[in-house]
Amino acid sequence: MVKNATPAELKKGGVILVDKPATWTSFDAVNQIKVTLKAKIGHCGTLDPLATGLLICCTGDMTKSISGYQGLPxxxxxxxxxxxxxxxxxxxxxxxxxxxxxxxxxxxxxxxxxxxxxxxxxxxxxxxxxxxxxxxxxxxxxxxxxxxxxxxxxxxxxxxxxxxxxxxxxxxxxxxxxxxxxxxxxxxxxxxxxxxxxxxxxxxxxGNFKVEDGHSPLEWKEIWKEMKNEERNKPQTEETL
Incomplete structure (x- = not known):
């Protein structure tokens, strides 16, 4: 996973580590990411609603690799x-x-x-x-x-x-x-x-993916919001004028 991948990059294909909160279903967590990114997305193994922790989500072209992640210990x-x-x-x-x-x-x-x-x-x-x-x-x-x-x-x-x-x-x-x-x-x-x-x-x-490297769905939403703001506020260069 590219930790600082932009929403645009993730739409094409990427891996997102999600720390699912308690009482959220896995569908709730994945759907929040989907709504934020407006991208094709799937996850690699559910968690019960009362459980917390790591969900691996694949976006875009990476959804083809979901089965490979599902078999990990x-x-x-x-x-x-x-x-x-x-x-x-x-x-x-x-x-x-x-x-x-x-x-x-x-x-x-x-x-x-x-x-x-x-x-x-x-x-x-x-x-x-x-x-x-x-x-x-x-x-x-x-x-x-x-x-x-x-x-x-x-x-x-x-x-x-x-x-x-x-x-x-x-x-x-x-x-x-x-x-x-x-x-x-x-x-x-x-x-x-x-x-x-x-x-x-x-x-x-x-596998080798750790929950401490992930974020909750709402944290991801804020991270990508900040990324968009930074991109929007970047000073224009001569090449972009």
């Missing part, structure tokens, strides 16, 4: 809250089935991560965009229709516990594309016997 940080579960595996739904967690030790937590490291089989959340018989799984689930999704292979290269402040377990995960961190949180809590759900999630890396 991803890094996340977040918090798993133990002692309850939710239907969506995160805070999109209310915690329920509360269980005691005080007996869970730090050693148990650290040992349990080993079950979820390497090549594993993972069942996606039924509240996901995966299609079942032509319909989105979350639409079927919201309609009260029973949904059964098959487990699929994913790779979790690293599952590091960075802090334990019970019932909150802070983590960092490096994983393959297709991994659901919500499912990881749910399965991790189940393995500990007390339940768990994803309380917080941030995508920090996609």
């Amino acid at each position: 991803k890094e996340y940080t977040g918090i798993i809250r133990l002692g309850a579960v939710t239907e969506t595996y995160d805070l999109e739904s209310e915690p329920m089935d509360h269980k005691p967690f005080e007996h869970i030790t730090e050693l148990q937590i650290l040992e349990t991560t080993k079950q979820f490291t390497g090549d594993i089989m993972q069942t996606p959340p039924i509240h996901s965009a995966i299609k079942k018989e032509g319909k989105r799984s979350y639409d079927l689930a919201r309609a009260g229709i029973e949904v059964v999704l098959n487990a699929r292979p994913v790779t979790i290269g690293e599952f590091e516990i960075t802090k334990i402040d019970m019932p909150e377990v802070h983590f960092r995960v490096l994983c393959s594309t297709g991994t659901y961190i919500r499912s990881l949180a749910n399965d991790f809590g189940a393995a500990l016997g007390c339940g768990g759900y994803l309380q917080l999630l941030r995508r920090t890396k996609i």
Whole structure:
């Protein structure tokens, strides 16, 4: 990505790193960029509305390269809250089935991560965009229709516990594309016997792209606005007269 690429250059084709804010859908974030640039645009992997972090957006001719970015490994940080579960595996739904967690030790937590490291089989959340018989799984689930999704292979290269402040377990995960961190949180809590759900999630890396090199959609809007103002206020040379 050319960090100081102008809107005109990005219309032809470029890569934009977006730091998606919480509560925004990935569509919201991409659409804001699209409206600002008035350019063809696509993104390389969605984030849940409550999650924050890195979205890679391709514009113009670079949209042809989206598939190449989609397969890159991803890094996340977040918090798993133990002692309850939710239907969506995160805070999109209310915690329920509360269980005691005080007996869970730090050693148990650290040992349990080993079950979820390497090549594993993972069942996606039924509240996901995966299609079942032509319909989105979350639409079927919201309609009260029973949904059964098959487990699929994913790779979790690293599952590091960075802090334990019970019932909150802070983590960092490096994983393959297709991994659901919500499912990881749910399965991790189940393995500990007390339940768990994803309380917080941030995508920090996609391949070698880092979230700290990105900007929120509204920040990008201001950056490009300033660029246009600077271009407009440039003194004319003899060549441009």
